[in-house]
Amino acid sequence: MKIALDAMGGDFAPQVLVEGAYIAKDSLGVELVLVGDEAKIREIVGNRNIPFEIVHTDEAIEMDEHPTQAIKTKKRASLVVAVEMLKAGKVDAVVSAGNTGAFVACASLILGTLPGIERPSIGVTIPTLKNPVFIIDTGANVDCKPNYLYQFAIMGISYSHNILGIENPRVGLLNIGAEETKGNNLTKSVYPLLKKLKNFVGNIEGNDIFEDKADVIVCDGFVGNVLLKFAEGFAYTFGKVIKDFIVDSSIPRSARFFVDSAINNAFSIYDFSEYGGTPLLGVKGICIVAHGRSNAKAIFNSIKVAKKSIESNLLKEIEEGVTSYVG
Amino acid sequence: MKIALDAMGGDFAPQVLVEGAYIAKDSLGVELVLVGDEAKIREIVGNRNIPFEIVHTDEAIEMDEHPTQAIKTKKRASLVVAVEMLKAGKVDAVVSAGNTGAFVACASLILGTLPGIERPSIGVTIPTLKNPVFIIDTGANVDCKPNYLYQFAIMGISYSHNILGIENPRVGLLNIGAEETKGNNLTKSVYPLLKKLKNFVGNIEGNDIFEDKADVIVCDGFVGNVLLKFAEGFAYTFGKVIKDFIVDSSIPRSARFFVDSAINNAFSIYDFSEYGGTPLLGVKGICIVAHGRSNAKAIFNSIKVAKKSIESNLLKEIEEGVTSYVG
Numbered sequence: 001m002k003i004a005l006d007a008m009g010g011d012f013a014p015q016v017l018v019e020g021a022y023i024a025k026d027s028l029g030v031e032l033v034l035v036g037d038e039a040k041i042r043e044i045v046g047n048r049n050i051p052f053e054i055v056h057t058d059e060a061i062e063m064d065e066h067p068t069q070a071i072k073t074k075k076r077a078s079l080v081v082a083v084e085m086l087k088a089g090k091v092d093a094v095v096s097a098g099n100t101g102a103f104v105a106c107a108s109l110i111l112g113t114l115p116g117i118e119r120p121s122i123g124v125t126i127p128t129l130k131n132p133v134f135i136i137d138t139g140a141n142v143d144c145k146p147n148y149l150y151q152f153a154i155m156g157i158s159y160s161h162n163i164l165g166i167e168n169p170r171v172g173l174l175n176i177g178a179e180e181t182k183g184n185n186l187t188k189s190v191y192p193l194l195k196k197l198k199n200f201v202g203n204i205e206g207n208d209i210f211e212d213k214a215d216v217i218v219c220d221g222f223v224g225n226v227l228l229k230f231a232e233g234f235a236y237t238f239g240k241v242i243k244d245f246i247v248d249s250s251i252p253r254s255a256r257f258f259v260d261s262a263i264n265n266a267f268s269i270y271d272f273s274e275y276g277g278t279p280l281l282g283v284k285g286i287c288i289v290a291h292g293r294s295n296a297k298a299i300f301n302s303i304k305v306a307k308k309s310i311e312s313n314l315l316k317e318i319e320e321g322v323t324s325y326v327g
Numbered sequence: 328m329k330i331a332l333d334a335m336g337g338d339f340a341p342q343v344l345v346e347g348a349y350i351a352k353d354s355l356g357v358e359l360v361l362v363g364d365e366a367k368i369r370e371i372v373g374n375r376n377i378p379f380e381i382v383h384t385d386e387a388i389e390m391d392e393h394p395t396q397a398i399k400t401k402k403r404a405s406l407v408v409a410v411e412m413l414k415a416g417k418v419d420a421v422v423s424a425g426n427t428g429a430f431v432a433c434a435s436l437i438l439g440t441l442p443g444i445e446r447p448s449i450g451v452t453i454p455t456l457k458n459p460v461f462i463i464d465t466g467a468n469v470d471c472k473p474n475y476l477y478q479f480a481i482m483g484i485s486y487s488h489n490i491l492g493i494e495n496p497r498v499g500l501l502n503i504g505a506e507e508t509k510g511n512n513l514t515k516s517v518y519p520l521l522k523k524l525k526n527f528v529g530n531i532e533g534n535d536i537f538e539d540k541a542d543v544i545v546c547d548g549f550v551g552n553v554l555l556k557f558a559e560g561f562a563y564t565f566g567k568v569i570k571d572f573i574v575d576s577s578i579p580r581s582a583r584f585f586v587d588s589a590i591n592n593a594f595s596i597y598d599f600s601e602y603g604g605t606p607l608l609g610v611k612g613i614c615i616v617a618h619g620r621s622n623a624k625a626i627f628n629s630i631k632v633a634k635k636s637i638e639s640n641l642l643k644e645i646e647e648g649v650t651s652y653v654g
Contacts, residue, residue, distance in 0.1 A: 064506035129567055139503060142511040176466060176552040177619075179391035184469040184549045206556030210564040222511045223550055225503040227557055229533030234558060237537040238565055238593055240456055245589035255582035259589075262572035266565055292504075 003306045004091040007036030008060035008078040009098020011293050017097070018044040020299025025051045027300075030307055033091055035082040036060065057081050060098075063292060067101030071109065079103060083110045086285045093306040095277060097290035097299065104140045104280065104289075111285040114319055116326030119144075120282035121152045121221070122289050123159060124228055127269050130212040134160045135174075138224035140280065140289070146189040149173075149218050153194060155281040156216035158321025163312060164215075171197055172204035172214030174223060179203070186220060194218070228272050235270040239263040276301025279309050281318055286310060330633045331418040334363030335387035335405040336425020338620050344424070345371040347626025352378045354627075357634055360418055362409040363387065384408050387425075390619060394428030398436065406430060410437045413612045420633040422604060424617035424626065431467045431607065431616075438612040441646055443653030446471075447609035448479045448548070449616050450486060451555055454596050457539040461487045462501075465551035467607065467616070473516040476500075476545050480521060482608040483543035485648025490639060491542075498524055499531035499541030501550060506530070513547060521545070555599050562597040566590040603628025606636050608645055613637060 005021060007014040014036050021032050031053070034041055038056035059076040071080055082094045083106050096103050104120055113120055123136030136156040141148055153171045160169035173194055175183045180191055182203065194200045201214050206227075209217060219227075246259050276298050277288035286309045290302040309315075332348060334341040341363050348359050358380070361368055365383035386403040398407055409421045410433050423430050431447055440447055450463030463483040468475055480498045487496035500521055502510045507518055509530065521527045528541050533554075536544060546554075573586050603625050604615035613636045617629040636642075 063504075064508050066508065129564060142503065174553060176469065176549055176556075177390075181391050181393065184547075187549075206553045206558070207560035209557060210560045219553075220511075222503055222514075223553055226501060226533045226546075226550055227553065229503075230536060230554055230557065231533070231561060233534035233537045234561060234597075235565055237456060238562055238597065239569075241593040241596060242566075242569065242589050245592045246585065249585045249589060251582050251585035251589075252579070255578050255585075258573065258576045258578035258582075259586055262569050262576060262578075262586075265572050266568040269568060270561075270565065 001307065001310055002031040002033060002091045003093045003095060003303060004033045004035055004082040004085050005299070005303070006079045006082050006094065006096035006098050007034040007041055009096040010290065011063065012295065013097065014040050015044055016294055016296045016299050019296035020303065021052050022048070023296060023300040024303040028304060028307055030303065032303070033085070035085070036078040055081060055085070061102045063099050065099060065102065067099060067105045070099070070102050071106045079106055083107055083285070083287070086287070087111055092310050093286035093288060095288045095290060095299070095302045095306050097292055097294040097302070100139055100289055100292070103287065107280055107283040107285065107287045111283045113282050114284065114322050116322060117151050117155070117282040119148050119151065120280050121155055122278045122280055123156060124272060124278055125164065126209065128210045128212065131166060131215060132164055133209060133215060133217060134164060135217045135219065135224055135227070136281075137219065137221035138228050138278070139221045141220065142222040144186060144220040146186065146193055149186070149190045149220065150193040151282070153197060153216060153218045154322055154325045155318060156218060157199070157325070158318045159281060160215045162317035162321060163314065166215045168199055169215040170199045170201045170213070171216045171218060172201050174217050174219035175203035175205065177203060178205065190218070231270050232272055235267050239267050276305050279305065279314060282322070284315070286315060328634065328637055329358040329360060329418045330420045330422060330630060331360045331362055331409040331412050332626070332630070333406045333409050333421065333423035333425055334361040334368055336423040337617065338390065339622065340424065341367050342371055343621055343623045343626050346623035347630065348379050349375070350623060350627040351630040355631060355634055357630065359630070360412070362412070363405045382408060382412070388429045390426050392426060392429065394426060394432045397426070397429050398433045406433055407437075410434055410612070410614070413614070414438055419637050420613035420615060422615045422617060422626070422629045422633050424619055424621040424629070427466055427616055427619070430614065434607055434610040434612065434614045438610045440609050441611065441649050443649060444478050444482070444609040446475050446478065447607050448482055449605050449607055450483060451599060451602075451605055452491065453536065455537045455539065458493060458542060459491055460536060460542060460544060461491060462544045462546065462551055462554070463608075464546065464548035465555055465605070466548045468548040471513060471547040473513065473520055476513070476517045476547065477520040478609070480524060480543060480545045481649055481652045482645060483545060484526070484652070485645045486608060487542050489644035489648060490641065493542045495526055496542040497526045497528045497540070498543045498545060499528050501544050501546035502530035502532065504530060505532065517545070558597050559599055562594050566594050603632050606632065606641060609649070611642070613642060
């Protein structure tokens, strides 16, 4: 099993990619290839052994570049080279914390999408008090046509069933009211399409996400991305507010340690920045999209997600699921 | 001071409107007019005294009706009659928990909007660890043109400065990346417009909302509404997760009471469903939009918001603020 890392992608590249690779190498037993500027990578390595392969390239795509323009003009960008290696069968997966739009465009163009899928998509599994909820899309597609959301639903059902183990995943549409007539132009157009799915449960409002009303919740990638990041910031603030109330209360000092650790445990569940990457669904290859702000631990976690995706045969599972819907 | 209630608007109308009116009457010392089906209102009143006026009408706008169609065909709907009374100067404010789209359309058509404002807007004040943040729009406008968001920003600045007391409110654009080039078509078009404001601080990501980077955060009403409702559901779930960790810990039983009450206190801060209404900014009259699921306490809180808006001269403050920007 061999995994390529886009060593130049992400806010803290190549530092965290190199350090993440060292952690992964020690504990995951996977072969790694770092694609990027060899001199810079070796500088970070210092006088340590190099337990991974380096494929040199001096081009890289920046975070603020226009995705399709960048991949057309920078044929030797680390991201492009890594995805080409995946296409050629030289590696089994690619991990990148770089420009998400460029990763999505690059994977679509080079690897191609599954039949019936126009846009690949990323989702995130949110833990609730009952079953995990899979929210899709969370940032791969910020301007969506109604068809895309239907396709996200199909990919979400496959993921929820085959990877999360939910028997008959229920699909909900993230919306601002319970009634079919509610919503913006996009959700109002998507609703009739989703009705074709036998497990469609209708609109899900923001407060219903945790209420076990749907296993797969579909939205455009702008809304999904704002929501996930909001959850991180809110969890931190909410925990802090509780701590302040505790400090003001007559709770014994000795008990405060337990409260602090309970809050920190709860926070770590919703700290998606440490989660590591999430697979790009709908392309013909395993591509793991990591958070741009990933630290070494998050990169390590992303490599773990890549390994798990390979082992669980993610690609075949999603393809079979999608095919059964597309017909 | 006289406030009209749309007695037929909301998921639990007219019950909660009547009960909310009783609570308000006792503690706020305002005159109230309930506009709606007199027989139904009297049935709920039972053999109690009636400390408010009733204006009878047998039409009402349902939650799932198309807003503009409804207000055109139902000239005697409780909402329409209430707003007409405001226009005629018979009352000083209107509170409705009914169809938000219909309320917005009705207020715009009957009362008119301020110069330079195409669409009125609602916002919500979110408590953070430092200053309160005003998020606008939170549901009045679900499909937005770039100009609308610029106008939301202007109204948000006026509200933040004149009502929340922030000296020089900083404006941020809710977005999915820090760079100007990031976002969906809408936010990419809005960015250059917002740059005209001297206190524009750029994009704000979901996790930055609580980080004191902006005092006014602008978004379309779909995103804003999903976010607020998500906060409610998440606060509840997050609190429950912490409680579960506490139960599993070796914290003394006697201390658990304090933890529970700290969590409940924190939750009540972010339970927007109890907040009561929020003023519809940009129309020539004080209109308070209450949550569709309002209970009697939330209706009471909405009446309190109406009273405070009248007392703080909200209308004049917003008009002066907007005029100073529109020129």
